[in-house]
Amino acid sequence: MFGDRDFQSEKNKAIMKIRAKVLDAARCWLNQNGYIEVHGPTIIPAVGDWPGSFEVKYFDKKAYLTQGLQPYARTFVASFGKVYTIAPTFRVEKARTRRHLTEYWRIEVAQKCDLDTIIKIQEELVAHICHSLSKDARVELKCLRRQVKDLCKVKKPFPRLTYDEVIDILQKDGFNVSWGQKLDWELENNLSLRFDQPFFITEFPVGVETFFFKSHPNRPELTLSVDLLAPEGYGEMGSGGQMIDEKKVLLKKMAEEKIEQGDQKWYINFMQYRTFPQSGFMIGLERLIQWICKLIHIKEASAFPRLLDSIYP
């Protein structure tokens, strides 16, 4: 036992086995569908003012820990058309919640395609994972009191709500929420309780999502973005969208968001490839496991979770 964790308990063994089976199912689907596995760097150079990166002492330089395959995804997509990576990711998270780890694994996909296509890819992948587990992890699911039928009933297409619709639903329900704000945990939780399978929220306003995402062609106040949410109150477990694919648009957006171009030269250089539509998404492995295994705290989804207060063992 370390801290409050008993590694030898049947419950913890079942969670760790499901973790392995989720990864195997994801890779099977991705490999069979022609995605090439790639690795971006974990240690990345200056990220300017982007919040949330852990700092690494890299010889006499400052460096940071990755938050995802962006912007490296673009070179891989230029080479192979469709790629994926499954790798650790890091985020300085100062809140004590049941939903955040500072170190987590992500399943990330990037592809030459538009937003609608990447949403369909994401639902195919998640449905495949759920259906695989419903066949190959029955013993572990039973141990965790997750009904096999809950995973069988995950059906494509997943319900899709726009951000506009979400605000409307929540306002009608009496929540004090205004258009343009980030959906906080209470709102996400409430929304997620209305569903019994994963669902999407699309087209978040500019400012709510990262500056990589392309603006909506007809409504420039929106981005071509998508979040994947788990049902039953679990909330967000993935995010993605269609990337900006023109250098001048990126430069303009960086100027608007006051991001120093000097520090971002390495990113801007990635835009040299001829313009092509590129979309992608990232699913937090531990979030997906938290929902599938019905875990109260996300730390149970990781054998050695890293939290604000805990780095031991």
Added chain:
Amino acid sequence: MFGDRDFQSEKNKAIMKIRAKVLDAARCWLNQNGYIEVHGPTIIPAVGDWPGSFEVKYFDKKAYLTQGLQPYARTFVASFGKVYTIAPTFRVEKARTRRHLTEYWRIEVAQKCDLDTIIKIQEELVAHICHSLSKDARVELKCLRRQVKDLCKVKKPFPRLTYDEVIDILQKDGFNVSWGQKLDWELENNLSLRFDQPFFITEFPVGVETFFFKSHPNRPELTLSVDLLAPEGYGEMGSGGQMIDEKKVLLKKMAEEKIEQGDQKWYINFMQYRTFPQSGFMIGLERLIQWICKLIHIKEASAFPRLLDSIYP
């Protein structure tokens, strides 16, 4: 093109495809043989005086980047008997060589077994990877001027030399090498040129390998350790051994090597599990690819290599 890299070249695409195929072959073999995929932490707490760890600013604490699944492997092995991890690894490497990255991926296996068994596992895994590529990566191998027959002829059992034998061979060949010293690059390279398939060196002296390894039962000056070397002059691509499995032996060895027990409490705690033999190995993915793809510099095996002088892009 970034620096000297053209991502769109046929050569670089072939290397990246082989990288994906090596991983797929490794996982197939491990999954089919009952190994459970696990993840240790990337950010680890104080490592005392262990050299070679990058420092991370973890809120108001100092933390470090992992150098492998040790000592976490032990808890996973206690739960599952045999496990593997494929994940990024970090080492401060101040030398400018054609063989070192500061960030690399490792294929790591840990198991309830003795040294001889883990050597056999390692040769089965490496042979499987080579034979898989000889069938599934013919186009890429041709592009890289690697003969398919070079991979077909990788046969179990791999040649095994003891460290004693290696010193003897090198001394007879006129090298100025004495028993007890680490095999430097020149020696490793020379030895490796004598082979046309991967081979092992076993039983390194105490002090040449990490303190985790058990002493030889009959010759306490040796450890139950094993390095995997590539042929054709490429040299070391993996290392492993049988771990110390008794708490009192570990404490004694830590005292001998002047490792502070205070900082290592988290490691010592792992020894609480009832004694069982545990062995493991780690193969450097980029080293394996460097040999398979006949690359002059290891940086070609990684899309965004991290080196002493280079962290961009």
